[in-house]
Amino acid sequence: MERPIKPARLRGDRVTMAHGGGGKAMRDLIEEIFTDVFAPPGTEDQARLTAQALTEPGAQLAFTTDSFVVSPPEFPGGDIGKIAVCGTVNDLAVGGARPLWLSAAFIIEEGCEFDLLRRIVASMQAEADKAGVRIVTGDTKVVERGSADKVFVTTSGVGVIPAGRDLQAANIRPGDIALVNGVLGDHGATILAARGDMALTTDIRSDCQSLNALIEAVVAAAPGTRAARDATRGGLASALNEMAEAAGVGIEVAESDLPLRAEVKGVCEVLGLDPLYLANEGTLVLFVPEAEAQAALDAMRATEAGRNAAIIGKATAGPSGRVTMRTLFGGQRLVDTLVGEQLPRIC
Amino acid sequence: MERPIKPARLRGDRVTMAHGGGGKAMRDLIEEIFTDVFAPPGTEDQARLTAQALTEPGAQLAFTTDSFVVSPPEFPGGDIGKIAVCGTVNDLAVGGARPLWLSAAFIIEEGCEFDLLRRIVASMQAEADKAGVRIVTGDTKVVERGSADKVFVTTSGVGVIPAGRDLQAANIRPGDIALVNGVLGDHGATILAARGDMALTTDIRSDCQSLNALIEAVVAAAPGTRAARDATRGGLASALNEMAEAAGVGIEVAESDLPLRAEVKGVCEVLGLDPLYLANEGTLVLFVPEAEAQAALDAMRATEAGRNAAIIGKATAGPSGRVTMRTLFGGQRLVDTLVGEQLPRIC
Numbered sequence: 001m002e003r004p005i006k007p008a009r010l011r012g013d014r015v016t017m018a019h020g021g022g023g024k025a026m027r028d029l030i031e032e033i034f035t036d037v038f039a040p041p042g043t044e045d046q047a048r049l050t051a052q053a054l055t056e057p058g059a060q061l062a063f064t065t066d067s068f069v070v071s072p073p074e075f076p077g078g079d080i081g082k083i084a085v086c087g088t089v090n091d092l093a094v095g096g097a098r099p100l101w102l103s104a105a106f107i108i109e110e111g112c113e114f115d116l117l118r119r120i121v122a123s124m125q126a127e128a129d130k131a132g133v134r135i136v137t138g139d140t141k142v143v144e145r146g147s148a149d150k151v152f153v154t155t156s157g158v159g160v161i162p163a164g165r166d167l168q169a170a171n172i173r174p175g176d177i178a179l180v181n182g183v184l185g186d187h188g189a190t191i192l193a194a195r196g197d198m199a200l201t202t203d204i205r206s207d208c209q210s211l212n213a214l215i216e217a218v219v220a221a222a223p224g225t226r227a228a229r230d231a232t233r234g235g236l237a238s239a240l241n242e243m244a245e246a247a248g249v250g251i252e253v254a255e256s257d258l259p260l261r262a263e264v265k266g267v268c269e270v271l272g273l274d275p276l277y278l279a280n281e282g283t284l285v286l287f288v289p290e291a292e293a294q295a296a297l298d299a300m301r302a303t304e305a306g307r308n309a310a311i312i313g314k315a316t317a318g319p320s321g322r323v324t325m326r327t328l329f330g331g332q333r334l335v336d337t338l339v340g341e342q343l344p345r346i347c
Numbered sequence: 348m349e350r351p352i353k354p355a356r357l358r359g360d361r362v363t364m365a366h367g368g369g370g371k372a373m374r375d376l377i378e379e380i381f382t383d384v385f386a387p388p389g390t391e392d393q394a395r396l397t398a399q400a401l402t403e404p405g406a407q408l409a410f411t412t413d414s415f416v417v418s419p420p421e422f423p424g425g426d427i428g429k430i431a432v433c434g435t436v437n438d439l440a441v442g443g444a445r446p447l448w449l450s451a452a453f454i455i456e457e458g459c460e461f462d463l464l465r466r467i468v469a470s471m472q473a474e475a476d477k478a479g480v481r482i483v484t485g486d487t488k489v490v491e492r493g494s495a496d497k498v499f500v501t502t503s504g505v506g507v508i509p510a511g512r513d514l515q516a517a518n519i520r521p522g523d524i525a526l527v528n529g530v531l532g533d534h535g536a537t538i539l540a541a542r543g544d545m546a547l548t549t550d551i552r553s554d555c556q557s558l559n560a561l562i563e564a565v566v567a568a569a570p571g572t573r574a575a576r577d578a579t580r581g582g583l584a585s586a587l588n589e590m591a592e593a594a595g596v597g598i599e600v601a602e603s604d605l606p607l608r609a610e611v612k613g614v615c616e617v618l619g620l621d622p623l624y625l626a627n628e629g630t631l632v633l634f635v636p637e638a639e640a641q642a643a644l645d646a647m648r649a650t651e652a653g654r655n656a657a658i659i660g661k662a663t664a665g666p667s668g669r670v671t672m673r674t675l676f677g678g679q680r681l682v683d684t685l686v687g688e689q690l691p692r693i694c
Contacts, residue, residue, distance in 0.1 A: 017691045018686075020580075020691060020692075021580065021581070021685060021690075021691065022579070022580025022581030022582075022585055022626070022685055022693075023581050023585060023684050023685025023686050024684050024685065024686045025686060026580075026581075027684075042515070043515075043516075043517075043593055044442050044515055044516070045411060045438050045441075045442070045576075046409045046410060046411035046438050046439055046442040046444065046504075047409065047410045047411070048407045048408070048409055048442065048508055049407060049408045049409070049410060050407050050408065051408070054401055054402070054408065055401070055402045060395045060396060060397050061395070061396045061397065061398075061401065061408075061505070062393045062394065062395055062396070063393060063394045063396060063448055063450060063483060063484055063503075063505055064392060064393035064394070064450070064484050065450035065451070065452045065484055065485060065486050065501070065503055066452060066486045067452040067453070067454050067486050067487075067488045067501060068488075069454060069488045069490050069494075071494075091392050091393050092393055094392070095391050095392070095393040095395065097393065101410055103410060103411070103412035103503050104412070105412045105413060105414040105501045105503075106414070107414050107416060107454070107499055107501075136410060137410055137411050137412055138412060139412050139413045139414050139501075140414075141414045141415075141416045141499075141692075141694075142691070143416050143496065143499075143691075143692060144691065144692075146493060147416075147418075147495065147496040148494065148495055148496075148499075149490065149494040149495075152454055152488075152490075152495075152499070154412070154414060154452045154454075154486075154501035154503075156410075156412055156450050156452075156501075156503035157393075158408070158410055158505060161395060168389070168391055169391070229392075232369070233367075233368065233369025233373075234368070234369030234370050234373075235369070238369055238370060279369070337370050337371050337374075338368060338369055338370025338371065339365075339370050339371045339372060343368075344364045344367060344368065344489070344490075344491065345367075345488075345490060345491075346369075347488075
């Protein structure tokens with residue numbers, strides 16, 4: 001971000017406990033690193049907001065929150081700030097909401113470099129601009145060295161669900177077609193490689209991106225769209241299982257139809273991981289009536305986030321809550337929910 | 348909280364990394380400890396909400412966030428959960444908003460006892476019930492042992508500011524009277540004593556409480572109320588300085604009028620602390636026109652949170668941004684903003 005240079009008030013290059021104490025040092029940190037970039041409205045500890053969309057008959061307010069603890073905080077394709085914006089924008093968008101405003105709360109470890117915070121904040125503002133949302137309020141806390149890991153970011157989001165729009169998983173009916181907007185597992189594979197302790201070198205980048213524009217495009221082209229869910233922690237497998245359970249349907253996918261990069265397949269083979277369970281940060285599953293599947297696919301492919309969109313399967317009358325996959329070898333296998341952790345601190 | 352006993356799905360008595368992995372173990376943790384108590388609406392990852400108040404002409408939406416990292420997480424008079432609800436309710440209320448909905452995001456250290464989480468969650472729900480707000484959405488993340496300190500809680504809040512209400516600090520005018528709702532410094536002194544490393548034994552309890560009902564009572568009795576701010580990190584001194592600066596007025600308070608417990612004075616004398624800078628979690632400063640000061644005082648004293656309310660000073664034409672105190676010895680001293688930390692991890 002290009003910004004006018006202001007006289008620096010912060011001394012040194014790292015956060016100290018004094019920056020969390022409620023006094024001048026805290027104000028300097030907040031102003032110089034956070035509010036100079038986010039430029040929230042007003043000077044109070046809360047944002048006061050109005051939006052015409054909120055007052056329209058039948059509109060609903062959508063409200064969501066996520067904490068982000070990804071390690072490392074910077075990785076190919078994004079950083080904890082970009083994820084914190086995309087993740088909350090996407091939580092709103094997959095529920096049918098148009099995201100409007102975000103809050104951002106930072107828990108910072110003593111010793112964290114100012115420059116890391118600056119990069120994270122610039123990345124958040126850039127992604128917020130791209131997604132068309134504003135970061136309107138925030139908070140910072142500082143904890144002693146060893147009581148956090150550099151920085152944790154919690155974003156909450158408020159949006160408006162237009163009257164008549166409902167993308168809840170419970171709406172899926174047997175025969176509906178399942179689509180994804182892009183390749184699977186890039187985020188999980190990127191974080192694995194970025195940790196360094198696997199000695200992996202890849203060109204994979206996180207898929208971290210906001211999906212609100214894509215969802216608006218799909219809903220316009222396929223107004224009967226039933227449901228959307230982002231496939232984050234737990235990957236596509238967990239998203240499909242949650243959707244099957246919520247709707248009381250079965251879901252069948254075809255392994256041959258799942259879009260996967262060769263590099264991600266490679267990482268998974270080397271490490272014995274299943275890409276269906278790898279986390280994504282810019283990938284969603286949509287269910288649409290069969291008659292609108294092609295329109296939805298075309299609409300996705302016309303957006304930046306949907307270039308690699310694909311039809312991957314369909315909902316079936318049962319067994320309720322069961323997800324199965326036709327394998328490349330012609331067999332059928334159960335795709336269960338993940339039991340434990342696949343990879344900690346993925347988001 | 349009395350709740351029906353359900354069959355336990357969680358195994359063991361502590362959080363493991365598997366509880367953050369996005370799979371079955373995470374769902375068990377979330378359902379058994381969080382959503383069984385908070386009972387959020389719906390099953391999606393966002394709450395869908397409607398409120399008549401939001402659609403009224405001239406109403407504004409208020410939105411705020413705070414992370415809570417208080418150490419220790421449980422202390423006389425409250426815990427991190429109660430603070431997380433009160434703090435966000437109060438941030439909304441001092442801006443004139445009627446709090447409606449909260450989100451709650453938990454960053455949990457591996458090894459954290461389930462029972463600590465259960466007590467925190469019960470405490471949050473009890474305070475939410477008392478304040479008349481609902482916890483409608485949330486998130487959990489788990490980080491490795493040593494990457495957090497037991498549990499951090501981030502709450503965000505959404506409320507509605509009724510048409511015509513404006514309690515921003517910039518509204519204060521010279522001659523306005525300053526009031527507080529209760530004794531100062533109880534929270535800060537409680538945390539100091541609770542840390543144990545001071546070998547202090549006191550009967551002081553945190554003042555941690557929601558102030559929305561008190562503010563509604565004051566605004567009804569003194570409709571000209573200009574501004575309100577809660578005196579949290581940095582204490583009364585920091586709140587007054589921020590208000591003086593925002594309004595471009597001076598503020599004079601009288602030491603003899605400041606309500607203080609003998610025990611808090613004692614702790615401050617022993618440790619060389621100034622109670623003006625001690626944090627509060629249920630104490631606010633209000634400015635009202637002189638003609639309404641008695642009505643505001645009476646209204647506060649009639650509420651549970653305002654029993655010890657007092658007039659402590661007034662706004663003056665200048666010098667702009669300066670806060671001064673008439674001392675018990677008849678002198679005048681500057682009450683500056685805190686520079687560094689007085690006490691880390693107070694909230």
